[in-house]
Amino acid sequence: MDRLILQKAASYCAYQERTQDEVRLRLKKWNVWGDEADELIAELISMNYLSEERFAKTYVGGKFRIKNWGRMKIRQELQRRGLSSYSIEKGMNEIEDKAYVEGLKVLLEKKKNLLVKIEADPLRLKQKLVRFALGKGYESELVWRELENVLSS
Structure with missing residues (x-):
């Protein structure tokens, strides 16, 4: 195993x-x-530079807090990135x-x-809000329930 490559890979993982x-x-x-790649990855895991569980937790927290993504979108993105179900659940x-x-x-x-400033029709306003929240990855049942609360206030 090439020590130089291991060092480069470790700093790549340490960055984020x-x-x-x-x-x-x-x-x-x-x-x-x-x-050789498998060995390097195993070495990075044993040195704690690489952890799917840690990645999932960081990713989920960031996308939820910063981008306001819903659970469905976050879960889908983690699956697309090839994480195990266990790691995804830990992150969620x-x-x-x-x-x-x-x-x-x-x-x-x-x-x-x-x-509200640009949409006078309450039905179209509701549609746009639902479409927006669903696009962010929130569950439709939850969106409809909370939308009623938001519109009635």
Whole structure:
């Protein structure tokens, strides 16, 4: 195993949390394939530079708090990145139910305040708010329930 490549890979992982797929792609760019790549990834895991569970927790927390994404969108993105179901569930546990509902309320309030100025028809306003929240990855049942609360206030 090439120590220089291991050092480069370790600093690549230390910069920000990565998935095994991201590291594997980077190793391919450095012309490291097959068993050698597997060995390097195993070494990075044993040195605690690479952790899918840690990646999932960081990713979920960031996308929820900063981008206001819903659980469905976050879960879908983690699956697309090739994380295990176990890691995804550990990450999803970072979102507390109370904070999740509150986040949706705030999101709908902000969007409503923007749209109210340009959309006079209450039905179209409702449609736009629902489409917006669903696009963010929130569950439709929750969106409809919270939308009624937001529109009635």
